[in-house]
Amino acid sequence: MKTLKRILLLLAVLLLIAVFYNYPKLNILAGYSAKYASSSVFVADRTLEFTDKTDLDFAPINLASDEISTEEKWARSSAFGLLTRKAIYREGLGSVLITDESDLEKNSLVPKRLTPDNITPYPYGNAAQKDTVFTNIDYTKLNETVTSIFSDSTKTRAVVVIYKDQIIAEKYDTGFDKNSKILGWSMTKSITGTLVGMRQFEGKMNVQNKAPITAWQNDPRKEITIHNLLQMNSGLEWDENYDEISDATQMLFLDKDMTKMQAKKQFVGKPDETWNYSSGTTNVLSGILRDNFATHQEYLDYWYTALIDKIGMNSMLVETDLSGNYVGSSYGWATPRDWAKLGLLYLKNGTWKGEQLFDKDWVDYATTPTPTSDGWYGAQIWLNAGNRYPDIPKNMYSFNGYQGQNVFILPNEELVIVRMGLTKKADVNSFLSGILKSFK
Structure with missing residues (x-):
């Protein structure tokens, strides 16, 4: 015993x-x-x-x-x-x-939203688009390519292909349709970056200025610019790992204020010389945006009234942390069709329905390769300048997210291609090249 x-x-x-x-x-x-x-x-x-x-x-x-x-x-x-x-x-x-x-x-302020336009045809509104058949597209080959990326191994949930403002192919997995909201994860970073570009266009911010982080003003980190943050090139320490306890997982699942963790980190490199992908950095940018407005309400409203609802991404909801900051790194939900609208805005160099939302040069800026990123990254946007997808034009760029969320923009081809799923195992190079080969 x-x-x-x-x-x-x-x-x-x-x-x-x-x-x-x-x-x-x-x-x-x-x-x-x-x-x-x-x-x-x-x-x-x-x-x-x-x-x-x-x-x-x-x-x-x-x-x-x-x-x-x-x-x-x-x-x-x-x-x-x-x-x-x-x-x-x-x-x-x-x-x-x-x-x-x-x-x-806790009583939380709520963002004001614009009324959806359900009369104008997609993509400028949410009504059905007019049927258009392009003679330079092999639709059989196109649809075969789209279908090929749906399988148990790729776990693709949605594909939307837009050419010259027209949806030319669209497919959803079982349980999903054109009204299904899907988490974009880090595609939300491109929303945050876009808002910074808009504030600069409005004369309210200059990305070349030093980042206005109080904790950095009395040490070498005061030299970090907003530009460095946009390019993930601040030189600050950060561990972006979702398979174990890391800076990223602690921030997303433990922190009340997600704008602070990256700001507490020290240098492990030098600004403009040490590229390191960091969700914490994007949430620092969300905090900078918040401080760029006179009130919290203005900050909350701006994301929707100036951009998200302005371009008809009415399904989108960007979630906030407990402190009322938009989790600009990770928590944007929207339908695949609405995610595509952000890609179209970039394809049109910031113009939407005749209104310039950000400077046309912002696209060039945002798609300029970050030093030491091997041509993979710009300003909150992923690039193909490093030939990651060898059969795709090098000027293709994309909004990318965890588990295989993508909005691909091919400017010369006038294409925006959305693919959303639960894994990155899909052969994206073959998928994209197959779509390109469907054009005669």
């Missing part, structure tokens, strides 16, 4: 040690599951069952157990019963992880 008690005591001690060392991982695991479940159900209008079987069905996230309250609009996730995280949905602001119940009592 004594031996059994000792064994049980040893096992209990080992369990406590295991829980102690893995507690941070359990915290992020449950946080990811709760946050995504809440957004999927209350932002994207999916069921929890569908979400658990698709979006959250990967290790180790699938180890969490989820529940929701449709009346109170929250999702709760438990990691082995040892730790539970809760995310709440707030109308107009999206879902957010809370740290304690007192967070529920």
Whole structure:
């Protein structure tokens, strides 16, 4: 009996040690599951069952157990019963992880939205487009190419191909259609970058100015410019890793104010010489944008009234953190058709329905390769200048996100191509080149 008690005591001690060392991982695991479940159900209008079987069905996230309250609009996730995280949905602001119940009592400002244009044909409105057949397109080959990227291995959910303002091909996976909101993850960074370009066009900001971060003003970091931040080339330390505890996962699933973590980091390199992809950097930019307005309400409204709703991305919702900052790095939800509209805005050099939203030179600026990025990155935009896709023109650029969210812009070909899925395993080079080959 004594031996059994000792064994049980040893096992209990080992369990406590295991829980102690893995507690941070359990915290992020449950946080990811709760946050995504809440957004999927209350932002994207999916069921929890569908979400658990698709979006959250990967290790180790699938180890969490989820529940929701449709009346109170929250999702709760438990990691082995040892730790539970809760995310709440707030109308107009999206879902957010809370740290304690007192967070529920906070009164949050809500952004004002513009009325959708459901009369004008797509893409300038949301009505059905007029049928147009282009004689220079082999539609059979085009549709075969689009169909080929849908499979169990690629987990593609949506493809939209736009040529000369017309949708020439469109396909959705089971459970999705043209009205389905899909999380763009880091494609949201391109929204944030665009807003900076718009503020510069309005004379309210200059990207060549030093970044107005108070904590940097008394040390060498004061030399970092907004331009350095846009190019992810500040020289600051950052770990962007979604497979373990990292700066990125701690920020997204633990922080109340996501604009601060990157700002606390020290140099590991030099500005303009050390490219390092960082979601924290984009959220610093979101904080700079917030401080660029006189009030918090103006900041909230601007994202929609000046850009998102202005170009008819009416399905989009960019979620905020607990401090009211847009999570400009990661949390933009919209339909594939609406994500395509941002690509069209760039294709048109910032002009929308006759109005110039940002300087036409902004596209050249944003697609200029960042030093030390090997031609992969510009200003919150991914590039093909480094020939990442060898069969695609080098001047192609894209908005990219986690798990294979993409808006590809091919300026010479007048094409915008959206592909959204749950994995980056798809052969994007063959997919894009196949679309190009369908043109006679």
